[in-house]
Amino acid sequence: MSDHVAQSQPVLSMPSSVPSTLMPSSVTSKRHPCSSASVTYISRRKLVEVVDGLLGVMTPSSTHIKPSVHSFSDGPSDELCPYKAWLATCPSALASFDRIIASAQGKKIALFLDYDGTLSPIVNDPEKAFMSPEMRAAVKNVAKFFPTAIVSGRSRDKVFEFVQLKELCYAGSHGMDIMLSSADSESKTEDDKETKLFQPASEFLPMIIEAYDSLVEATRSITGANVENNKFCVSVHYRNVDKQDWNSVAQLVDDVLKSFPHLKLTTGRKVLEVRPVIDWDKGKAVEFLLQSLRLDDPESVLPIYIGDDRTDEDAFKVLRERNCGCGILVSQLPKQTQAFYSLRAPSEVMEFLDSLVRWKEQQQPAHVQE
Numbered sequence: 306m307s308d309h310v311a312q313s314q315p316v317l318s319m320p321s322s323v324p325s326t327l328m329p330s331s332v333t334s335k336r337h338p339c340s341s342a343s344v345t346y347i348s349r350r351k352l353v354e355v356v357d358g359l360l361g362v363m364t365p366s367s368t369h370i371k372p373s374v375h376s377f378s379d380g381p382s383d384e385l386c387p388y389k390a391w392l393a394t395c396p397s398a399l400a401s402f403d404r405i406i407a408s409a410q411g412k413k414i415a416l417f418l419d420y421d422g423t424l425s426p427i428v429n430d431p432e433k434a435f436m437s438p439e440m441r442a443a444v445k446n447v448a449k450f451f452p453t454a455i456v457s458g459r460s461r462d463k464v465f466e467f468v469q470l471k472e473l474c475y476a477g478s479h480g481m482d483i484m485l486s487s488a489d490s491e492s493k494t495e496d497d498k499e500t501k502l503f504q505p506a507s508e509f510l511p512m513i514i515e516a517y518d519s520l521v522e523a524t525r526s527i528t529g530a531n532v533e534n535n536k537f538c539v540s541v542h543y544r545n546v547d548k549q550d551w552n553s554v555a556q557l558v559d560d561v562l563k564s565f566p567h568l569k570l571t572t573g574r575k576v577l578e579v580r581p582v583i584d585w586d587k588g589k590a591v592e593f594l595l596q597s598l599r600l601d602d603p604e605s606v607l608p609i610y611i612g613d614d615r616t617d618e619d620a621f622k623v624l625r626e627r628n629c630g631c632g633i634l635v636s637q638l639p640k641q642t643q644a645f646y647s648l649r650a651p652s653e654v655m656e657f658l659d660s661l662v663r664w665k666e667q668q669q670p671a672h673v674q675e
């Protein structure tokens with residue numbers, strides 16, 4: 306099977322309005338209140354300030370709403386219960402399941418799933434972010450009915466190692482490494498019967514390797530710092546670093562990046578992400594996948610993207626702006642988001658996937674199910 310690297314970027318139309326059937330019932334008659342967030346690219350000057358933000362002084366560019374000191378049992382009032390108030394604008398996808406399904410009537414659902422924090426719980430050691438066998442079974446089942454892609458910041462090989470399902474399509478390195486196989490395509494023509502790789506940042510590979518080596522060297526002295534090579538991007542983890550050293554990590558990354566003007570920084574969950582300056586992200590990857598898989602007709606396809614991180618906001622935004630699908634944010638805290646719905650944790654993601662399968666099975670004629 307030969308690898309074929311696609312050359313061209315898809316040209317996609319961008320309708321501007323959002324169909325009311327996709328919007329949570331609480332917001333159909335007014336402007337959606339969660340409309341300003343996207344992944345934040347950080348100038349190097351701002352990096353240390355951002356890490357200050359992570360330490361507790363929230364910066365204006367942060368997409369996270371400062372969590373309240375009140376717990377959910379503090380009282381019945383929404384003012385005292387920020388999560389409950391937030392649910393009014395970003396409702397639970399489980400509670401809104403019927404509404405989501407109603408918007409999928411007559412359409413094919415296409416699923417896009419982030420990995421860390423969505424299919425696997427966040428853990429201290431990135432090498433041990435395993436998904437449960439139950440979650441794997443849920444993803445396998447759902448993929449029997451709906452085209453399903455994993456869109457991750459991890460390298461494509463690494464995320465495949467975790468998921469281990471050949472029937473899915475994989476986009477690694479925040480969408481900068483996409484593999485399509487003939488099984489992914491709707492078309493069965495001979496031309497499609499090969500594996501296709503799309504790697505829009507391939508020319509940056511030597512630079513990323515060099516940056517990875519420099520970042521490993523620079524952070525060697527920081528206990529707990531961990532640099533992960535994600536092929537077309539690099540993650541500098543500070544989850545296991547003493548809080549008082551977080552600024553040092555940021556400063557060291559900043560210093561290294563002075564030698565790499567063609568690389569930029571984004572932030573994730575206790576991670577600094579170094580990636581090429583190209584205009585490509587998870588949102589662009591979703592557009593590319595929809596087009597490549599011939600799922601880009603909003604009249605016949607409802608894409609659903611589930612993710613937990615700032616980088617997933619680009620995908621939520623694309624679906625919102627393309628007027629064709631919905632994002633579901635996985636979060637236990639209120640956050641500004643472009644997603645329409647929310648789920649609290651990977652366990653609820655699994656429940657949602659199982660519900661999709663049950664719904665689809667109920668639609669099948671009895672003799673097909675047996």
Ligand SMILES: O=P(O)(O)OC[C@H]1O[C@H](O[C@H]2O[C@H](CO)[C@@H](O)[C@H](O)[C@H]2O)[C@H](O)[C@@H](O)[C@@H]1O
Nearest residue numbers: 420421427428429431434457458540544574576
């Ligand atoms: O796009 P994703 O699949 O969500 O990948 C984003 C990053 O996820 C991983 O880091 C996060 O999860 C780790 C394991 O739970 C956790 O230790 C870390 O603090 C989180 O940031 C992954 O290791 C990164 O390379 C990905 O970029």
